[in-house]
Every structure is written in structure tokens, then in C-alpha cells.
Amino acid sequence: MRRLIVGPFNRVEGDLEVILDVADGRVREAHVRSSLYRGFEQILQGKAPLDALVFVPRICGICSVSQSAAASQALAGAMGIKPPENGRLAANLIQSVENLADHVTHFYLFFMPDFARDCYQSQPWWHAASTRFKAVTGTAAGEFLPARAGLMRAMGLLAGKWPHTLTLQPGGSTHPLSASERLRLLRVLREFRQFLERSTFGDTLEAVAAIASAAELAAWAERHAASDFGLFLRASQALELRALGHAGVAFMSYGAYELEAGRWWPAGVWAGGPALLDPAQIVEDVSHAWYADAEAPLEPRRGSTLPLADKAAAYTWCKAPRLGGEVVETGALARQVVAGHPLARDLVARDGGGVEARVVARLLEVARLVPAMEAWAEALRPGIAFSFEGELPAEAESAGLVEAARGSLGHWLSIRRGRIHNYQIIAPTTWNFSPRDAAGRPGALERALVGVPVGEGEKAPAAVQHIVRSFDPCMVCTVH
Amino acid sequence: MKVVWLQSGGCGGCTLSWLGSEWGSLFATLRDASIEIVWHPSISEACADEALAILESCVDGSTPFDVLCIEGSLLRGPAGSGRFHVMAGTERPMIEWVRLLAARARHVVAMGSCAAFGGVTAAGINPTDACGLQYDGANPGGLLGSQFRAGAGLPVVNVSGCPTHPDWVTETLLALARGEMTDRELDDLARPRFYTDVLVHHGCNRNEFYEFKASAEKNGDQGCLMEHMGCKGTQAHADCNQRPWNGSGSCTSGGYACISCTEPAFEEPGHPFTRTPKIAGIPIGLPLDMPKAWFIALAALSKSATPARVRKNATTDHIIRWPRPAKKP
Numbered sequence: 161m162r163r164l165i166v167g168p169f170n171r172v173e174g175d176l177e178v179i180l181d182v183a184d185g186r187v188r189e190a191h192v193r194s195s196l197y198r199g200f201e202q203i204l205q206g207k208a209p210l211d212a213l214v215f216v217p218r219i220c221g222i223c224s225v226s227q228s229a230a231a232s233q234a235l236a237g238a239m240g241i242k243p244p245e246n247g248r249l250a251a252n253l254i255q256s257v258e259n260l261a262d263h264v265t266h267f268y269l270f271f272m273p274d275f276a277r278d279c280y281q282s283q284p285w286w287h288a289a290s291t292r293f294k295a296v297t298g299t300a301a302g303e304f305l306p307a308r309a310g311l312m313r314a315m316g317l318l319a320g321k322w323p324h325t326l327t328l329q330p331g332g333s334t335h336p337l338s339a340s341e342r343l344r345l346l347r348v349l350r351e352f353r354q355f356l357e358r359s360t361f362g363d364t365l366e367a368v369a370a371i372a373s374a375a376e377l378a379a380w381a382e383r384h385a386a387s388d389f390g391l392f393l394r395a396s397q398a399l400e401l402r403a404l405g406h407a408g409v410a411f412m413s414y415g416a417y418e419l420e421a422g423r424w425w426p427a428g429v430w431a432g433g434p435a436l437l438d439p440a441q442i443v444e445d446v447s448h449a450w451y452a453d454a455e456a457p458l459e460p461r462r463g464s465t466l467p468l469a470d471k472a473a474a475y476t477w478c479k480a481p482r483l484g485g486e487v488v489e490t491g492a493l494a495r496q497v498v499a500g501h502p503l504a505r506d507l508v509a510r511d512g513g514g515v516e517a518r519v520v521a522r523l524l525e526v527a528r529l530v531p532a533m534e535a536w537a538e539a540l541r542p543g544i545a546f547s548f549e550g551e552l553p554a555e556a557e558s559a560g561l562v563e564a565a566r567g568s569l570g571h572w573l574s575i576r577r578g579r580i581h582n583y584q585i586i587a588p589t590t591w592n593f594s595p596r597d598a599a600g601r602p603g604a605l606e607r608a609l610v611g612v613p614v615g616e617g618e619k620a621p622a623a624v625q626h627i628v629r630s631f632d633p634c635m636v637c638t639v640h
Numbered sequence: 641m642k643v644v645w646l647q648s649g650g651c652g653g654c655t656l657s658w659l660g661s662e663w664g665s666l667f668a669t670l671r672d673a674s675i676e677i678v679w680h681p682s683i684s685e686a687c688a689d690e691a692l693a694i695l696e697s698c699v700d701g702s703t704p705f706d707v708l709c710i711e712g713s714l715l716r717g718p719a720g721s722g723r724f725h726v727m728a729g730t731e732r733p734m735i736e737w738v739r740l741l742a743a744r745a746r747h748v749v750a751m752g753s754c755a756a757f758g759g760v761t762a763a764g765i766n767p768t769d770a771c772g773l774q775y776d777g778a779n780p781g782g783l784l785g786s787q788f789r790a791g792a793g794l795p796v797v798n799v800s801g802c803p804t805h806p807d808w809v810t811e812t813l814l815a816l817a818r819g820e821m822t823d824r825e826l827d828d829l830a831r832p833r834f835y836t837d838v839l840v841h842h843g844c845n846r847n848e849f850y851e852f853k854a855s856a857e858k859n860g861d862q863g864c865l866m867e868h869m870g871c872k873g874t875q876a877h878a879d880c881n882q883r884p885w886n887g888s889g890s891c892t893s894g895g896y897a898c899i900s901c902t903e904p905a906f907e908e909p910g911h912p913f914t915r916t917p918k919i920a921g922i923p924i925g926l927p928l929d930m931p932k933a934w935f936i937a938l939a940a941l942s943k944s945a946t947p948a949r950v951r952k953n954a955t956t957d958h959i960i961r962w963p964r965p966a967k968k969p
Binding site: 176193195196199308327344 | 647648649650651652653654655656657659660661662664665666667668671677681682683684685686687688689690691692715718721723724725726727728729730760761763764765766767768770802803858859860884885886887888889890891892893894895896897899901912913914957958
């Protein structure tokens with residue numbers, strides 16, 4: 161048995177180390193270490209409740225708006241208010257701009273550059289991948305960054321800036337769009353659609369969103385091999401990424417994007433079949449994390465965060481959230497499987513949902529989101545309210561459950577005597593990169609890495625890198 | 641010019657903001673100025689052992705480099721050990737890496753208010769004993785100490801902001817590459833004066849409301865955000881309303897207060913961020929260099945002269961009166 165310590169693991173958001181015990185050329189056990197602690201849950205105690213809207217976005221520079229959305233929903237719950245129609249649409253738009261930008265940033269800057277590595281030089285697609293996706297110098301980054309900056313103009317219009325806006329408030333948005341700003345927003349979205357249809361897909365978004373099975377996807381890949389998504393599918397087929405890195409656990413989604421009745425992509429659990437999500441079944445176990453132990457895993461509304469850097473049994477700053485005692489995976493794939501998209505369901509039925517399925521689900525969401533965003537922007541009505549006022553009670557308990565690009569994000573807030581008494585956060589990667597719990601059950605990534613082949617002398621196997629990055633981890637959210 | 645970029649106790653938002661750079665394609669801009677990213681956690685190919693080899697060669701001097709950029713605060717806790725952030729893949733706390741690399745760099749740049757002053761990570765009880773590279777809040781010191789000077793003679797250059805504007809980062813690097821960043825180009829807190837010689841207030845599109853003290857009272861109102869909504873634009877050094885964010889934005893154009901995020905200790909204002917603290921109805925935080933008596937006298941005068949259009953529009957979320965010639969008295 162040899163032990164590999166893989167880190168600093170880059171092209172993920174934040175600091176990550178993966179510890180692999182390798183025997184007979186395969187990973188026998190994996191331990192995932194989140195190596196940075198900042199203590200936001202401690203910082204928030206005693207603050208004025210609305211100040212959470214200043215602090216929580218700053219947990220994370222890439223999920224900034226998702227953090228705002230979770231906090232503003234928790235605060236709205238405490239106030240007992242809902243935003244007006246324009247506020248609901250603006251919040252959907254602001255969240256979807258971030259989620260869309262995160263998905264494509266992951267694809268172009270974090271994930272695809274691994275296919276340009278020299279270890280793939282013998283592959284027939286390597287030259288194309290290297291020209292297009294080589295980190296920093298590839299042609300894709302040169303094209304993608306201006307396109308992304310163009311998309312982020314939607315944030316300038318809707319939210320003042322990104323990251324770290326204060327626009328999302330419990331009662332709606334602080335920035336009512338004028339008629340002219342709404343037209344500019346539509347221009348921004350149409351321009352980004354053009355980039356996606358030209359470069360990412362080489363096809364219309366509607367055609368990509370309509371791909372309904374693994375077989376249709378394979379046929380689509382043949383016809384669109386020159387597109388960026390096509391190039392990924394070609395490499396993925398050659399490297400058999402469909403069979404790599406499935407965690408073998410249930411998928412969970414809190415549901416995303418408020419419609420007049422309910423959420424567009426609904427909340428739920430998928431464990432070979434649909435199940436209802438009961439958030440009351442969520443607890444956090446700290447047996448293997450550097451925190452003072454509780455008698456039993458705590459519900460987040462009762463959760464505590466007391467760092468203990470010397471704790472012997474621990475190996476990470478990440479707590480271990482469990483749903484009804486079980487490990488779950490969260491993210492775009494989970495969201496689309498729970499929402500019932502036929503392609504996502506077919507990929508999971510075929511292979512369990514590994515590296516390829518996670519990347520496909522992300523790009524599928526991109527293709528589904530942009531038309532929805534165009535419709536939300538069309539539905540904005542300048543000249544009427546974007547925001548309602550509310551009163552914060554002196555005592556309240558509330559939660560905000562949203563979907564960040566990389567999965568389910570929950571905030572649990574308790575207010576006493578007009579101040580934040582407790583504030584607990586479970587982020588997407590807290591779920592996906594959780595350590596073992598008291599029963600010794602490994603987290604989703606820790607499972608996904610078991611059995612991965614490791615070549616003699618390999619120190620950071622490319623397969624391991626593909627698996628880790630396929631989750632689109634955000635480590636600064638994970639521990640916060 | 642070779643740049644090494646590391647992240648510690650922050651959110652990565654300054655990098656994400658930077659990637660939203662307008663005015664061309666960011667990587668091409670850097671290439672054109674011969675700025676080479678030796679390693680950056682978000683964009684470099686090198687991972688794990690490859691990355692460590694690069695960083696170790698920077699520490700031992702075998703890879704000479706010019707600029708060390710640090711994003712995020714420096715975590716000294718628990719008990720001075722730095723173990724709240726041990727750099728992944730190593731047994732070494734990040735504060736040790738930073739000390740070793742800073743000793744080799746020609747320039748050290750704090751990217752964002754966390755690395756400059758401690759920032760949000762140092763708020764509340766400051767659980768991790770977070771500080772900036774050369775400041776602890778507004779006090780000189782921090783991780784490297786007030787006497788620190790990088791190889792080329794400058795103190796740590798503090799590109800403060802939460803997050804930083806993409807151009808503040810790019811133009812700081814360009815100025816360093818061109819040899820145009822000297823002591824004279826830095827303000828009293830070692831921030832580049834090209835963006836801190838003005839106030840956020842300058843260029844704010846609510847200025848007419850400010851002039852007449854016609855104030856917003858609730859979210860979405862068009863009026864000035866200073867009197868009630870917590871805005872510190874008249875005190876915060878930054879060009880946010882002259883250099884738009886994400887195409888056309890800024891905090892105040894987005895409808896919310898400037899929280900003064902380029903200033904040290906902004907994270908602990910001593911009052912709820914979006915409510916203006918007042919004594920006898922007068923905001924405590926008045927425009928930076930204006931005598932209080934004059935401000936009060938002018939405010940009273942301007943309130944009495946406020947056109948009805950300005951007064952009415954201030955507390956609505958869209959323009960209900962537009963400029964027309966005043967009726968003759």
C-alpha cells in the first residue's frame with residue numbers, strides 16, 4: 161500500500177487535498193481534506209440579522225449570489241413576506257446569471273484544460289484539445305472570457321456588480337429595472353446565446369435541451385464533433401469517463417427558480433426512483449472534522465461550530481451532512497435527475513452518474529437556462545414594484561434552501577432579541593466532499609474515488625483529477 | 641514579469657471579479673504586457689506535485705519571480721500556529737509559505753481588502769486571528785510587519801476592495817510591469833492612488849438627490865442613500881462610480897449602500913450596514929473633508945430649495961416627474 165497526498169488541488173474554488181491509499185494499482189480508500197477554516201458561523205453570531213446579507217456572499221466569490229439568495233429567503237421566512245412578481249423574476253435572473261456563468265467557467269477554465277495535458281498526447285483528439293483548451297494560452301479562453309464578461313453585464317444591470325451584491329433582499333430586489341435596462345438585459349442574454357450556439361454547442365440551445373437519451377447524445381456528438389461540447393464528448397468516450405467516478409449514492413435537490421406556483425426544477429430525492437425531500441431529516445456529523453463533538457449529529461437549526469484543531473480522529477474542516485442518515489450527492493446532475501430530464505435520468509440509469517454525466521448535466525442546464533432567462537426578462541414589468549418592505553421579529557427561526565450551480569445550499573437562521581443567535585450553513589460541496597461520519601461511512605467523493613486505477617509512479621493521476629473536478633467543488637463554501 | 645498568486649483566508653471573489661475583466665481578453669492583455677502567471681490556483685494547469693515543485697522552486701530561489709499576489713486574509717490562529725490554513729499537499733501553514741515567498745518577491749501585492757487589512761474574515765470575534773499582509777485593520781503590522789519592504793523597495797501594495805474591480809488588479813500589474821508604480825503612486829494606506837484619489841460619491845448617479853438631501857427611505861427608492869440607507873460613498877476612497885462594474889453597474893446604481901469596502905475595518909462599522917447611524921437626526925458619518933457646521937447649514941438650505949420633482953422621485957422606484965421648466969413665481 162502506498163499513500164498519495166494530492167494537493168494543492170487547483171482549478172477548484174478554494175483549497176483541497178485528497179489523500180489516496182493505493183494497493184494493486186487501484187485506490188483502495190480516499191480521504192478528502194478541506195484545509196481552510198474561516199469561521200463565518202461564529203462571525204455571524206450577535207450581528208443584526210440583515211447584516212447577514214453583507215457577510216454571507218463573502219463566504220464565496222463564485223457562489224456569492226447563491227449565498228445571498230439563501231440568506232434573503234431565510235430572512236423573508238422570518239419576516240413572513242414574499243417579493244412582488246418583478247422581485248421574484250429579478251431574483252431568478254440574478255441567480256441564473258451566476259449559475260450559468262459558474263457552469264461555463266467550470267467547463268472552460270477548470271475542467272477542460274485537463275484534456276490538454278501531455279499525458280494524452282497519443283490521443284487523436286489531443287491536438288484539438290490542446291490548441292483549444294490549454295490552460296491560459298488555449299484559444300477557448302481567449303474567446304470565452306470576453307463572452308463571460310459580456311454575460312456579467314447582466315449583473316451590472318440587475319445587481320450593481322458581481323460578486324458581492326446587496327441587491328437581493330428579503331422583499332425583492334433593490335434595483336427596479338427601467339424599460340431601457342430591460343432591453344439591454346435582453347441584448348446581453350441574446351449575445352451570450354450566440355456564443356453558446358456558435359462555440360459551445362454548434363447547435364441551438366433548444367436542440368441541445370431536447371436530447372432525450374444517451375443514444376441521442378452519442379448521435380448528436382457525431383454530428384457536432386467540432387463544437388466544444390462535442391470535443392468533450394469525444395474525449396470522454398475515448399477515456400470512458402461515463403464509467404468513472406460514480407458515487408453510488410442518492411441524488412438530492414432543494415429545487416431551483418421560483419415560478420408563480422412552486423419551483424421550476426422541483427425539490428426531491430432520486431434513489432433509483434423519486435422520493436420526497438424532508439429537510440427535517442438533515443443532520444451534521446462532526447466525528448471526523450476538527451470541531452468539538454456533540455452528543456449526536458445535530459440538526460442544522462441546533463448546530464454548533466466550535467473549532468478544535470487538535471482533535472485526533474479528525475482529518476478535515478468539513479462537517480459530514482447526512483439526509484436520513486445517508487450520504488447524498490448534489491449538483492446539476494442531481495437537479496436534472498430529480499427534475500425528470502430524460503437525458504439525465506438515462507445517463508444515471510446506464511452508468512450510475514459519473515464524470516461524464518456530471519459534465520453533460522451542467523451543459524444541459526446551460527441550454528435549458530438561457531431560454532428561461534429570456535422569458536423571465538421578457539416578463540419584467542418596469543414601472544411597478546420590485547420590492548416589498550417587511551418587519552423583522554425579535555425572535556424567529558427560519559431556513560433558506562436554494563440551489564447554487566454546484567448543488568444544494570441551505571442556511572438555518574435563528575434570531576433572538578433582534579440579533580442573530582445561531583447561523584448554520586450547509587453548502588453543496590459540504591455534501592459532496594464530506595468526510596466519514598461516526599458510522600465510518602465515507603462521503604460522496606470519497607466513494608467515487610475508490611477503485612480508480614493509479615499507474616506506477618503517478619502522483620496526481622489524471623483520472624482522479626477528472627473525478628474531483630467533475631463535482632465542480634467549491635471549497636470556500638464547503639467550510640465557510 | 642512573472643507573477644505568483646496564492647489564496648488564503650478569503651472567498652476567491654477577487655479572482656472571479658478579475659476574470660470578468662472587460663476591455664479585451666484578459667489573458668491576451670497580460671500576454672501583450674509580458675506578464676506571465678507562474679502559478680494561480682484558479683487558472684494554471686499545474687496541480688498537486690507539479691504545483692508544489694513550482695512553488696518550492698520559487699521559495700528556494702531557483703525560479704526567480706517578480707510579483708507575489710496574495711488574495712484572502714492571513715490566518716494566524718489557532719494560537720499563532722497558522723493551522724486554520726495549512727496549504728493542501730504540504731504540512732506548512734499558508735502564513736509560512738507567504739513569509740518565505742514574500743522574502744523572494746520584488747513586489748508583494750495584497751489583492752483585496754482581506755489580504756490588505758484582514759477584511760470580512762477578521763469580523764466579529766475574528767475566530768482565526770485573521771489579518772492583512774501589512775495591516776491589522778487600520779493598524780500597521782499584519783503578517784509581515786510595518787517595516788517590511790519587498791525586493792524593489794515598496795511596501796505591500798494594497799489593492800483593497802471587497803471584491804476588487806477587475807481593472808484595479810490589471811492596472812496595478814501593468815503599472816508594476818512598466819516600472820510606473822512608485823511610492824508617490826500609493827496613498828497613506830499603500831493603495832494605488834489611480835483609484836483611491838477619488839470618492840465613491842464622485843460620479844454617483846444619485847448626486848442630484850444628494851445635493852438637495854432628497855433621500856431614499858426604503859429599498860428601490862431613487863433618492864440619496866446617505867441619510868437613511870447606510871451609504872458611505874462620501875467617505876470611501878474608490879472610483880466605483882467613474883469606472884463602472886460589469887458594464888454599467890456600481891453598488892449605488894444597484895440600489896444599495898456603499899459599505900466602504902476599500903477601507904480598513906469596513907467589516908465592523910459599529911452599526912447595521914444598511915442603516916445610517918445618527919445623532920439628533922444628523923448622520924454621524926459626514927462627507928470626508930467637509931466641516932460639520934457647513935454641512936448642516938447647507939443641508940438645511942438645500943432641503944428648503946428642493947424642486948418638487950427631486951423630492952417626489954426620491955421616494956419612488958421609478959421617475960414620476962421629469963425635468964420641465966419651473967413655473968414663473
